[in-house]
Amino acid sequence: MNRVEKKKRRGRILSEIYAILIYSVLYIPVFVMMAFSFNDQRYNYYWVGFTTKWYGKMLTNTALINSLWYSIAIAILATVISVAIATLGAIGLQRYEFRSKKFVNNMLYIPIIVPEIVLAVAILVVFMTVGVHLGLGSILIGHCTFCIPYSVVTIKGRISGDNMSMEEASMDLGANRFQTFWRVTVPSIMPGIVSATFLSFTLSIDDVVMSNLLAGAKQSTLPVLILSMNKSGITPDVNALTTIMILFIVVAMILNNIIKGALKKRKTKEA
Amino acid sequence: MKNKMKRKGPVLAMAGPVSIWMILFVTLPMLFIIYISFMSRGTFGGVVYEFSTESYTTLLSTVYFKVIIKSLKVATLTTITCLVLGYPFAYFIARKPREVASKYITLIMIPFWTNSLMRLNAWLLLFQTSGPVNNFLVETGISSEPITFVYTDGLVALGLVTSMLPFAVLPMYSSIEKLNKSLLEASADLGANPKKTFKNITLPLTFPGIFSAIILTFIPSLGIYTVTDMLGGGKVLYIGNIIKNQFGVIRNWPLGSALSVLLIIITGLLIFVYTRFAKVDELEVV
Numbered sequence: 001m002n003r004v005e006k007k008k009r010r011g012r013i014l015s016e017i018y019a020i021l022i023y024s025v026l027y028i029p030v031f032v033m034m035a036f037s038f039n040d041q042r043y044n045y046y047w048v049g050f051t052t053k054w055y056g057k058m059l060t061n062t063a064l065i066n067s068l069w070y071s072i073a074i075a076i077l078a079t080v081i082s083v084a085i086a087t088l089g090a091i092g093l094q095r096y097e098f099r100s101k102k103f104v105n106n107m108l109y110i111p112i113i114v115p116e117i118v119l120a121v122a123i124l125v126v127f128m129t130v131g132v133h134l135g136l137g138s139i140l141i142g143h144c145t146f147c148i149p150y151s152v153v154t155i156k157g158r159i160s161g162d163n164m165s166m167e168e169a170s171m172d173l174g175a176n177r178f179q180t181f182w183r184v185t186v187p188s189i190m191p192g193i194v195s196a197t198f199l200s201f202t203l204s205i206d207d208v209v210m211s212n213l214l215a216g217a218k219q220s221t222l223p224v225l226i227l228s229m230n231k232s233g234i235t236p237d238v239n240a241l242t243t244i245m246i247l248f249i250v251v252a253m254i255l256n257n258i259i260k261g262a263l264k265k266r267k268t269k270e271a
Numbered sequence: 272m273k274n275k276m277k278r279k280g281p282v283l284a285m286a287g288p289v290s291i292w293m294i295l296f297v298t299l300p301m302l303f304i305i306y307i308s309f310m311s312r313g314t315f316g317g318v319v320y321e322f323s324t325e326s327y328t329t330l331l332s333t334v335y336f337k338v339i340i341k342s343l344k345v346a347t348l349t350t351i352t353c354l355v356l357g358y359p360f361a362y363f364i365a366r367k368p369r370e371v372a373s374k375y376i377t378l379i380m381i382p383f384w385t386n387s388l389m390r391l392n393a394w395l396l397l398f399q400t401s402g403p404v405n406n407f408l409v410e411t412g413i414s415s416e417p418i419t420f421v422y423t424d425g426l427v428a429l430g431l432v433t434s435m436l437p438f439a440v441l442p443m444y445s446s447i448e449k450l451n452k453s454l455l456e457a458s459a460d461l462g463a464n465p466k467k468t469f470k471n472i473t474l475p476l477t478f479p480g481i482f483s484a485i486i487l488t489f490i491p492s493l494g495i496y497t498v499t500d501m502l503g504g505g506k507v508l509y510i511g512n513i514i515k516n517q518f519g520v521i522r523n524w525p526l527g528s529a530l531s532v533l534l535i536i537i538t539g540l541l542i543f544v545y546t547r548f549a550k551v552d553e554l555e556v557v
């Protein structure tokens with residue numbers, strides 16, 4: 001008996017160590033990236049010495065700051081457009097029966113499954129042939145084309161039979177279609193909409209492939225700028241900016257969890 | 272209940288925008304690229320609208336064929352590595368209580384909110400000739416001089432595996448988590464040893480998750496060009512790089528389209544196999 005227990009314990013310790021190893025492999029690049037934002041060298045080749053100057057200097061790097069704002073603007077626009085279309089679409093596809101439903105459902109899986117480069121190239125060829133000017137508009141269309149499917153899938157997962165009977169109740173009680181939509185349907189699938197918003201924003205702001213191919217010559221997004229800097233060497237101010245961005249996201253996540261927890265507590269208290 | 276089936280208005284308003292978007296920016300471009308792949312290349316790039324199978328015969332020529340085989344090999348190795356590393360990890364998380372497990376999952380996702388290119392660049396910083404890893408190797412005397420890791424297939428492989436690992440872990444986690452624990456107990460009670468239980472119960476029942484993981488790692492690593500660009504320094508080329516180049520400097524659209532069609536076919540085949548034993552909806556993508 002004792003031997004069996006010992007063996008079990010050893011197994012447990014081994015699996016803990018294994019998990020820690022995997023997590024380290026995932027986190028090492030993040031910490032290395034952060035560490036090199038404090039490197040006192042013009043291009044990051046090796047460690048020279050500690051400095052915080054890049055956190056100030058990055059503000060004077062106009063190409064970097066412009067691309068950051070451009071990326072944020074695109075991410076916001078793409079998220080708003082995608083989530084709006086996807087919310088309607090998810091409800092429509094879940095709720096109604098129509099002839100092309102299966103076709104549309106299958107189409108939605110293409111941007112999720114097919115390599116992004118294929119979709120980007122396909123859209124690019126159509127745009128070049130038709131003569132669409134490459135720029136903000138083309139990037140937006142590209143980003144929405146992969147944000148919409150992910151959003152539809154996310155939101156569809158939250159629509160269940162309950163929502164439907166609530167809607168029927170709302171209509172029976174005299175609300176019209178629009179009132180029912182805004183006051184019953186949308187609030188009931190809100191968690192799905194929130195996840196879709198978060199997902200679309202992160203997909204868009206980190207996208208390289210679509211932006212790279214559909215950007216045109218004028219302004220590039222932050223990831224595309226980083227990709228082009230790679231040849232000459234990435235300067236530590238980019239590490240500084242990326243470090244600030246991840247800290248911002250982590251703080252936002254923690255705040256989000258605190259608020260969620262507080263709301264849950266209040267709800268259970270009320271009940 | 273009945274009259275909503277007849278009304279066309281709300282259906283159009285709700286499913287209309289998404290359907291139109293998908294047809295305009297997914298269906299049409301995909302069909303167009305298949306069409307382009309059968310056209311001729313222009314002398315100065317672009318397309319001449321004359322039927323030709325030239326781009327497909329070019330694909331079979333040695334240079335491109337080698338790249339295709341190499342890409343398939345690398346994608347296969349990446350996928351296998353992700354499965355082998357990811358399955359025990361997914362199993363470890365799935366055995367934790369739900370609340371704890373969801374924290375562990377979030378812990379996997381956090382690094383992925385850092386710009387992916389900067390994470391790849393970090394591997395370069397770590398492994399470059401005068402970087403920390405080489406310093407350590409030389410100072411401890413493990414190696415007499417710095418080893419060239421930079422711009423090698425090995426470093427690209429490391430970048431690929433670390434980029435893809437979560438996409439392998441997540442679907443496998445959710446299918447291990449759904450596994451009915453009483454089946455495992457029953458198997459043990461009936462005298463099967465852990466190895467046998469794993470082989471006869473755990474593995475077959477979590478197979479849909481494993482296959483999702485295969486699709487979600489194999490297909491992206493076949494088309495990805497950022498990893499090779501960042502860590503291969505333009506020396507390591509896979510299908511993704513070749514496709515991108517046809518629409519940039521080289522401007523051979525039909526060839527780029529033919530390569531894209533090849534990727535579509537490979538994807539289609541994998542999905543077809545997948546649908547033999549699971550539904551596409553169950554592909555855990557989000």
